[in-house]
Amino acid sequence: MDQLHPSQKQRDAEAQKVWDAAAVVPDPEVPCVNVAELGILRNVEMIDGEAVAYVTPTYTGCPAVLAIELAIEVALREAGFEPRIERVISPAWTTDWISDEGREKLRAYGIAPPVAGSNSKLALFGETIVACPQCESENTEKLSEFGSTACKAQYRCKDCLEPFDYFKCI
Template sequence: MADVHQLKPTRSADAQKAWAAAALVPDPEVPCVNVAELGILRDVQMIDGKAVAYVTPTYTGCPAVLAIELAIEVALREAGFDPKIERVVSPPWTTDWISDEGREKLRAYGIAPPVDGSNSKLALFGETIVACPKCGSTDTEKLSEFGSTACKAHYRCTSCSEPFDYFKCI
């Protein structure tokens, strides 16, 4: 496993092309966003003729991580690269890495994006005020700590009565 601190922020032209190909891979559990918007695609570098994609799973037990890595490998191969996937687990992924565009796509898809930063004690241990992605009301209630996936909680808006998932702050 690669150390994230070894990753370089600058990319060669080939690495930029490889990044563009890998970045388009949708998340299999939340297909409205791609792996780059979620922040799980950390980098792509050209090393010894291989396009090395560095991927950080949302959590170590994520059941989608192998599907994501395989999809990135296929995308890189289809773009003409010899791919290699490196799983990066340190530092661990955080919802702070979801891009602004990714947050908007989640909201438009009907999933409330994370509210607080991962370093917020309220986000981790307190009650979070979650706005309904349909009508924007904060008059919502948590129905279940777990929604359609372990990284989401299930809520209901008491204003418009719509159920929705909330992408938990991690």
């Protein structure tokens, strides 16, 4: 499989229909974003009559990966395709793959999106400023390294006093 991010690919009409069917599947742990916006749907193509969807889990231990793969398979079947799901683990998923629309949807849902540049040492080791998704204050504090899922940390805004999840940089 080609290693380009889906936004960099050109698809023929049939592959675009496959993409459109698979892309709308919501993430089961963060249902405000779909698998395309989250960047875990890497690519699709038609191979010998099968609609092949390439999926990269957010991390290898993600408990939702099987549910995501099954949901994509169902969506493709319902769209009239014979599906096959291929899990791609290299290159590893990064929060940099979350689309701008996905980041805005996270914020509107009450989850602070990850800061851009996941390869930054500051982002990787938690020395980043996390703005509150409710009031946009940067006067926040980390309460726990883990939030509602392992890929999120729990924060609290010191101004509006609201707790919120922060989607960690990976």
